[in-house]
Amino acid sequence: MLDSTYIALIPVIPAISFLLIALVGRRYFPKLCGIAGTLSLLVSFLLSSVVACQYFFEVGKVEGVYQKIIAMKQVWLQFAPGVSIDMGILLDPISVMMIVIVTFISLMVHIYSLGYMKEDTRISTYYSFLSLFTFSMLGLVLSTNIFQIYIFWELVGVSSFLLIGFYYDKPSAVAASKKAFIVTRFADLGFLIGILILSYYTETLDFRTLIARLTTDGSYLSSIISASFIGCSALTWGLILVFIGGAGKSAMFPLHIWLPDAMEGPTPVSALIHAATMVVAGVYLVARLFPVFSISCPEALNVVAYIGIFSSLFAAVIACTQTDIKRVLAYSTMSQIGFMMFALGVSGYGGEKGLGYMASMFHLFTHAIFKALLFLGAGAVIHYVHSNEMNDMGGLRKNMPVTHITFLLACLAIAGIPPFAGFFSKEEILLAAWNSNKFIFYVAIITAALTAFYMFRLYFSIFWNKEFKPAHVNDNGVKETSSHKNHEGGISMLFPLIILAILSVIAGFVPFNRLVTSDGVELNTEFHLSFSIAPVLLAIAGITIATIFYRKQNNLPQKFSNSLNGFYTAAYKKFYMDELYLFITKKIIFNCVGKPAAWIDKYIVDGAINGIAGITAIFSDLIKIVQSGKLQDYAIYFISGVIGLVVLVIYWKF
Amino acid sequence: MTNLTLLIVIPLLTALAVLFCSDAKQIRWTAFLGSIIQLVYSSAILYSYTMERIAGNTSQMLFESRHTWYRALNIEYYVGVDGISIAMILLTALVVVSGILISWKMEILTKEFFFLLLLLSVGAYGFFISLDLFTLFFFLEIAVIPKFLLIGIWGSGKKEYSAMKLALMLMAGSALVLVGILATYFNTDIGGGVHTFDILKIAHQPISINVQQFVFPLLFVGFGVFTALFPFHTWAPDGHSSAPTAASMFLAGISMKLGGYGCLRVATYLMPEAAQHYSWIIVLLATIAIIYGAFATLMQKDLKYINAYSSVSHCGFVLLGIGMLTKTAIIGAVMQMVSHGLMTALFFGAIGMIYERTHTRQVEQLGGLLKVIPFLGVVYVIAGLCSLGLPGFSGFVAEMTVFIGSWQHPGMFNRIATLLACASIVVTAVYILRAAGKAVMGPITDEHYLQLKDATWNEKLASVLLIMAILSIGIAPFWFTDLISADTQLIMENIVRGITNK
Amino acid sequence: MNEIGLTHILVISTLLFFIGVYGFLTRRNMIIMLMAIELILNSVNINFVAFNKYIYSGKLDGLFFTLFITAIAAAEAAVAIAIIINLYRNYKSIDINDADSMKY
Numbered sequence A: 001m002l003d004s005t006y007i008a009l010i011p012v013i014p015a016i017s018f019l020l021i022a023l024v025g026r027r028y029f030p031k032l033c034g035i036a037g038t039l040s041l042l043v044s045f046l047l048s049s050v051v052a053c054q055y056f057f058e059v060g061k062v063e064g065v066y067q068k069i070i071a072m073k074q075v076w077l078q079f080a081p082g083v084s085i086d087m088g089i090l091l092d093p094i095s096v097m098m099i100v101i102v103t104f105i106s107l108m109v110h111i112y113s114l115g116y117m118k119e120d121t122r123i124s125t126y127y128s129f130l131s132l133f134t135f136s137m138l139g140l141v142l143s144t145n146i147f148q149i150y151i152f153w154e155l156v157g158v159s160s161f162l163l164i165g166f167y168y169d170k171p172s173a174v175a176a177s178k179k180a181f182i183v184t185r186f187a188d189l190g191f192l193i194g195i196l197i198l199s200y201y202t203e204t205l206d207f208r209t210l211i212a213r214l215t216t217d218g219s220y221l222s223s224i225i226s227a228s229f230i231g232c233s234a235l236t237w238g239l240i241l242v243f244i245g246g247a248g249k250s251a252m253f254p255l256h257i258w259l260p261d262a263m264e265g266p267t268p269v270s271a272l273i274h275a276a277t278m279v280v281a282g283v284y285l286v287a288r289l290f291p292v293f294s295i296s297c298p299e300a301l302n303v304v305a306y307i308g309i310f311s312s313l314f315a316a317v318i319a320c321t322q323t324d325i326k327r328v329l330a331y332s333t334m335s336q337i338g339f340m341m342f343a344l345g346v347s348g349y350g351g352e353k354g355l356g357y358m359a360s361m362f363h364l365f366t367h368a369i370f371k372a373l374l375f376l377g378a379g380a381v382i383h384y385v386h387s388n389e390m391n392d393m394g395g396l397r398k399n400m401p402v403t404h405i406t407f408l409l410a411c412l413a414i415a416g417i418p419p420f421a422g423f424f425s426k427e428e429i430l431l432a433a434w435n436s437n438k439f440i441f442y443v444a445i446i447t448a449a450l451t452a453f454y455m456f457r458l459y460f461s462i463f464w465n466k467e468f469k470p471a472h473v474n475d476n477g478v479k480e481t482s483s484h485k486n487h488e489g490g491i492s493m494l495f496p497l498i499i500l501a502i503l504s505v506i507a508g509f510v511p512f513n514r515l516v517t518s519d520g521v522e523l524n525t526e527f528h529l530s531f532s533i534a535p536v537l538l539a540i541a542g543i544t545i546a547t548i549f550y551r552k553q554n555n556l557p558q559k560f561s562n563s564l565n566g567f568y569t570a571a572y573k574k575f576y577m578d579e580l581y582l583f584i585t586k587k588i589i590f591n592c593v594g595k596p597a598a599w600i601d602k603y604i605v606d607g608a609i610n611g612i613a614g615i616t617a618i619f620s621d622l623i624k625i626v627q628s629g630k631l632q633d634y635a636i637y638f639i640s641g642v643i644g645l646v647v648l649v650i651y652w653k654f
Numbered sequence B: 001m002t003n004l005t006l007l008i009v010i011p012l013l014t015a016l017a018v019l020f021c022s023d024a025k026q027i028r029w030t031a032f033l034g035s036i037i038q039l040v041y042s043s044a045i046l047y048s049y050t051m052e053r054i055a056g057n058t059s060q061m062l063f064e065s066r067h068t069w070y071r072a073l074n075i076e077y078y079v080g081v082d083g084i085s086i087a088m089i090l091l092t093a094l095v096v097v098s099g100i101l102i103s104w105k106m107e108i109l110t111k112e113f114f115f116l117l118l119l120l121s122v123g124a125y126g127f128f129i130s131l132d133l134f135t136l137f138f139f140l141e142i143a144v145i146p147k148f149l150l151i152g153i154w155g156s157g158k159k160e161y162s163a164m165k166l167a168l169m170l171m172a173g174s175a176l177v178l179v180g181i182l183a184t185y186f187n188t189d190i191g192g193g194v195h196t197f198d199i200l201k202i203a204h205q206p207i208s209i210n211v212q213q214f215v216f217p218l219l220f221v222g223f224g225v226f227t228a229l230f231p232f233h234t235w236a237p238d239g240h241s242s243a244p245t246a247a248s249m250f251l252a253g254i255s256m257k258l259g260g261y262g263c264l265r266v267a268t269y270l271m272p273e274a275a276q277h278y279s280w281i282i283v284l285l286a287t288i289a290i291i292y293g294a295f296a297t298l299m300q301k302d303l304k305y306i307n308a309y310s311s312v313s314h315c316g317f318v319l320l321g322i323g324m325l326t327k328t329a330i331i332g333a334v335m336q337m338v339s340h341g342l343m344t345a346l347f348f349g350a351i352g353m354i355y356e357r358t359h360t361r362q363v364e365q366l367g368g369l370l371k372v373i374p375f376l377g378v379v380y381v382i383a384g385l386c387s388l389g390l391p392g393f394s395g396f397v398a399e400m401t402v403f404i405g406s407w408q409h410p411g412m413f414n415r416i417a418t419l420l421a422c423a424s425i426v427v428t429a430v431y432i433l434r435a436a437g438k439a440v441m442g443p444i445t446d447e448h449y450l451q452l453k454d455a456t457w458n459e460k461l462a463s464v465l466l467i468m469a470i471l472s473i474g475i476a477p478f479w480f481t482d483l484i485s486a487d488t489q490l491i492m493e494n495i496v497r498g499i500t501n502k
Numbered sequence C: 001m002n003e004i005g006l007t008h009i010l011v012i013s014t015l016l017f018f019i020g021v022y023g024f025l026t027r028r029n030m031i032i033m034l035m036a037i038e039l040i041l042n043s044v045n046i047n048f049v050a051f052n053k054y055i056y057s058g059k060l061d062g063l064f065f066t067l068f069i070t071a072i073a074a075a076e077a078a079v080a081i082a083i084i085i086n087l088y089r090n091y092k093s094i095d096i097n098d099a100d101s102m103k104y
Helices: A004-028 A033-059 A093-116 A123-141 A146-164 A171-202 A207-215 A219-226 A234-249 A258-264 A267-276 A278-288 A290-296 A298-319 A325-346 A351-385 A401-415 A421-436 A438-463 A477-485 A491-509 A529-550 A556-563 A565-572 A574-624 A631-651 B005-019 B024-054 B083-102 B110-129 B133-154 B159-186 B199-204 B209-226 B235-242 B245-270 B272-298 B303-324 B327-358 B374-387 B394-407 B412-440 B447-451 B457-475 B477-501 C006-026 C030-054 C061-091
Strands: A069-080 A083-091 B062-070 B075-081
Touching: A004 A033, A004 A069, A004 A083, A004 A093, A004 A123, A033 A093, A033 A123, A069 B327, A069 B394, A069 B477, A083 A093, A083 A146, A093 A123, A093 A267, A093 A278, A093 A351, A093 A491, A123 A146, A123 A267, A123 A278, A146 A171, A146 A234, A146 A258, A146 A267, A146 A278, A146 B394, A171 A207, A171 A219, A171 A234, A171 A258, A171 B394, A171 B412, A207 A219, A207 A290, A219 A234, A234 A278, A234 A290, A234 A298, A258 A267, A258 A325, A267 A278, A267 A325, A267 A351, A278 A290, A278 A325, A278 A351, A290 A298, A298 A325, A298 A438, A298 A565, A298 A574, A325 A351, A325 A421, A325 A438, A351 A401, A351 A421, A351 A491, A401 A421, A401 A438, A401 A491, A401 A529, A421 A438, A421 A491, A421 A529, A438 A529, A529 A556, A556 A565, A565 A574, A574 B159, A574 B272, A631 C006, B005 B024, B005 B110, B024 B062, B024 B083, B024 B110, B024 B477, B075 B083, B075 B110, B075 B133, B083 B110, B083 B245, B083 B327, B083 B457, B083 B477, B110 B133, B110 B245, B133 B159, B133 B199, B133 B235, B133 B245, B159 B209, B159 B235, B159 B245, B199 B245, B209 B245, B209 B272, B235 B245, B235 B303, B245 B272, B245 B303, B245 B327, B245 B477, B272 B303, B272 B412, B272 B477, B303 B327, B303 B394, B303 B412, B327 B374, B327 B394, B327 B457, B327 B477, B374 B394, B374 B412, B374 B457, B394 B412, B394 B457, B394 B477, B457 B477, C006 C030, C030 C061
Parallel strands: none
Antiparallel strands: A069 A083, B062 B075
């Protein structure tokens, strides 16, 4: 049986390392913080590997079905009988898979950062934030309770905020971190309301009970379906609102605007948070509640599918036009998450129909590996070139051979060329789409082709194209000579690249159909060779076009983009989404709500109070005239008073 | 046997001792020591309270003591505590300690300043332990006057105006409270035509509904003024921003809680039927305060105004929780009181410490403070994160409890109010991050800032104390709910009686 | 009606009283105001004496009161003049309108 103590250690170790680094290490051992953080992550990773082995091969499977095991559970905050926030650990195939991925990618990023952030004076702060993030992410995936997931959801949000704003003296970084936090916060509002709706009708916050009550017929299910609001049942509303939360974190259209800006953070952070782990939390959330979506509320699942496929295409188009290499990768991430989302959206529950679910999780797994690799590779390039712009790069294959090869492997993997990792997961997603929704399928293979095109555009622009001329020669001659000797980062930067590259090649062979399925039962998929021909050919076509356009410096891309003039500009400007949001927030919300509120407060509410004071003052002005300070005036009042009294006494008829 | 009267005597003695000190150093150390003793004693009360409860003592109030004060009107000095009062007492003790630590460098009229601070705390402690309406009112009044002087003498900006506004509005509030209390008194009967001020006795002897419907608004609005009930909140922004740092902390951290506590303990507890009747108005006003306070905050440019308006918004949660009349919501309201008290004290403390160094509170003029005064920068960011309801801090726990509790009320109107209240968390994030992003992060805007010195030991101690308290509720909320839920249960029973009677 | 009766004396004293009031209200010089007050007091004295003589002729109460009032008037005049001198030192004037610092 699993020992819950050491499972609990998996998230707790990064938490401890966060506290130690933040409180003690930052001041007293700044040099050791990186090593300490990395070591703690190593332990965490080893533990989660052990747990994964045990779960998948020893204790998880009972009678051929993978069970949901609650390794521990502690009431954290009780609201009402049965309704409480628990802190616990839930083991099931997806959470076990996620802890392995999270700890592994995090470990790679920790190692990589040892080299990448070497010269930064705030490296200890950086490592404490990384530990905080890892802790929160692990807590998120292990959640047993929908509110627990919300708590860690917010915590990963804030770690992401802290890390994006790591270079806090750069206004653009501060703006980006703010934007990321606020946009996801807005989405979290949806999540929170979704939780409120679901928990009100099911009278629980616990995932297992919640799912059980919402998937089996009974009073709970009938009450939530019969309650309706604006034409949809409460269940649909609840699930869609929860999905909005997921969409915010996973950068789905139209809540994606924070992700490209989030690239202001250090590149390893982008690799960890904004490519491999945190941004897939939305997918994970939908997968966690998948039985409810799939069995009780197909309408909500359709929303997931269409949002997913639209985001995927939308982001792929934008990615083709961006020139900042990290932004290309960011849009590519958004597009790939779109794949995972619509794969869930087209999936059914159980058996053959559950192919999409399996494929989605599989893609999440492979994508984490190769996208982390791409980001780390891009980080190495940026570290060397000191620029994010494609125009400053070119011909780097001679300067950085290892980075070049690993980057190429990752590009092949994401483009879906057999036998690299991405091929397998993407084929299964496409197959699932083909089986259930042809429209989505056609859009998806176009997107897949676009993916191949923009990834190789990126690859060729960095490593081929024109010859590399270090941009910073002019500024600082001394630095130029030293960095030329040291083209690639040190061993700490190369090691993760190599490991991840190897995994990008072989990860596709992991038997996901046997390990992670919608209902825990093994899923037998047949591999249709004939089915794969079209997507692979399209991918190769995309690569070929990219080769023609970008391998050598020429004016073809220019001509091509000119021929698509309006559309190209729109895509380059990210379809004006940022401008639209700015318009809504700055112009509409600030001017039409904020300003009136402040105005009303100042002039009406406060004005009323000041008005009362003013009226009192006017009244006192009126009566104070009597108080003239002249003795004889007072004497007149006195005497007229006396005379008055006398008159009264004499003439009053008592 | 624990003696609650000591809670009043200790700060009073400290305040008197301060008057006999000869120099500033002696004064602050005396005040500091007195407040520490008080903090320790409050913790001891918490401890013995928990022990009594574990030992199975189920009486509603513990450590009661009772002395006749004025027999003709049956006025008694009657004190006792339950979990809610203890939470409030601990909050007060913590805020007092940190407030005194933060005013370490007060140089103008030091003696009077500390004397008034301590006097204010006497009022607060007395208020929280009183079980006699008249005693309660007496201490409420004690807590008002020092505020006027603190702002009027040591304040900044248009301090006379703010002090006058605050004192007059609070006085008007307490006048309403007095009328309400007297009306309650004359409608009680404990046999033989004798009236009583005893809260527990009144609670068990329902007042007739007609009377309640007349008296409840008086009491609720009266206490509501203290806790910035819309539209009687306008003393808060001006008062908070003109007050010296420690007074801001006391105002927002303690004084606003007097109102919330009064709304719960006096208005709602004694008049459940009327509370039920007026519930929708309370919810409406609270929702307006939450949303409108949040949006008004967006437009503020002064750090203290930002926090003052956000206090209006956050205290809206307290009133929302009380107005919803479900057990969870009321627990949430109490948690929000404590959480907001700690958080806003920390916030005002941080702002005061920053202001002391930079001599400006305008967001536009500040920048890059994290680089030059990292400790204060981090404290400000932590207070901000707590304010926007980040898990791990007390704000999150409190707000979520209010939301869940409010959502349990099935009415459509209350649902919409809850949704709007939830929406305010986004707006909160916007204004907090805007202020933090500009003032604390970003490039340094003024070369003088490079010479700034980071926090001294007393400032660090004050911040750490408050942060620890915030974290202890945020990370382990169960001890806190355990402390207050039994008492909320009793209040709930009264309210349920109100619902069924109606 | 050849004899001088009570009515005649009361008419005199009433006239005297109102002359005093008039003087007190209209003159700005404090000394003259003080003199006006003396007129009022004396009109009262006349009343006392007259009532004593014409109504309670066997008693002495009215006469005693008159003596009292005369004594008090003397004391009062001393105090009043002291006040006036002090006011003069402060305001360099004995005009009553200059001493209006009690104004709101």
